Amino acid sequence: MLGLASYSLVHASDPSPLQDFCVAVSDSASAVFVNGKFCENPKMATPEDFFFSGLLTPRNTSNTVGSTVTPVNVMQIPGLNTLGISLARIDFGPFGLNPLHTHPRATEMLVVLEGSLYVGFVTSNPDNQLFTKVLYPGDAFVFPEGLIHFQINTGKTNAVAISGLSSQNPGVITVANAVFGSNPKISTDVLTKAFQVDKKVVDYLQAQFWSNN
Template structure:
């Protein structure tokens, strides 16, 4: 099982690398290991570059992705991200990775990655996945594309579009997601709309969703 995960991870990273130019800019050097040091000489894409003389193999290494995430939460899913914030060697390389664990009937809620296309590989279980097109033209609706995925299946979520994954099986599910950015970002729709800080005014949300303000207050209380 461990070997299967390793092979799928390598294949996933290879594909994501080929599409990474659609998001982050190409690097101008072999590497730019991120370091939180304001006296570092170079500042690239939000991170300072570590002095190449001080770079070690550990800057390109992270363990633990074989460990399942804790899915005992309201939505029943856990995302274990590997990005520039916990793997400094990814800085300027234009890729990142995430392991996603789903409890039975667990959901990775509708969300977007503002800076990355996502490439999903199912390792275990059965997922119902989908994404919604952006604002359509006249007399059109936001079209939904969905698919049932099984172990070994892959699916692509285009950059910036709202998407989700739902475990429709009675057993746990596991997937790997490759993203075409070192720091793709994530906006979970419900959290952002009803849990923003400071909160969006009730009048705005009530009119946007065409519901009573009491409904807005109830939804806000969940976040």
């Protein structure tokens, strides 16, 4: 006699990480970090926990790349904890660049408020297709999670954009900084072979001052 069995499918996954890594420990007394922030007693919350002021304030763009990012994430608004969203204001000087970078934990939607921006992202291997667009005030563009992307001011005047990101702590990996400005340095043997360039080129790039914007 054959019995009938019923099956139910369960779909589950781990929560999205909110930091680069979280090393497990056996002793809870040694734990100093969680995936996100510890939660305050809701009865202790105030309106200030959900507030940020200053997105209308222009930023100084006199750095090597000519742009400045003002993040508005869980570090600035504690009330964003667990809500999976954040913002950033990006100021561009004339021909300023927000260099090639990725957000390992977030998709980004950018809206231009002033000026014009040439923006783009590159898809993953093996195609590495480049998608680009010139944006003007009121235009929006999406950069999918984890993909390398950039924005550059195409005009002789300042430009301003606002970005929405799908994480309370999206993270940023600036490609040149990570590859040539890592601490300690990546082996020259690795970089010369990876980029198919002479050692002098790698030494020159590693000697530069790679600052974050």
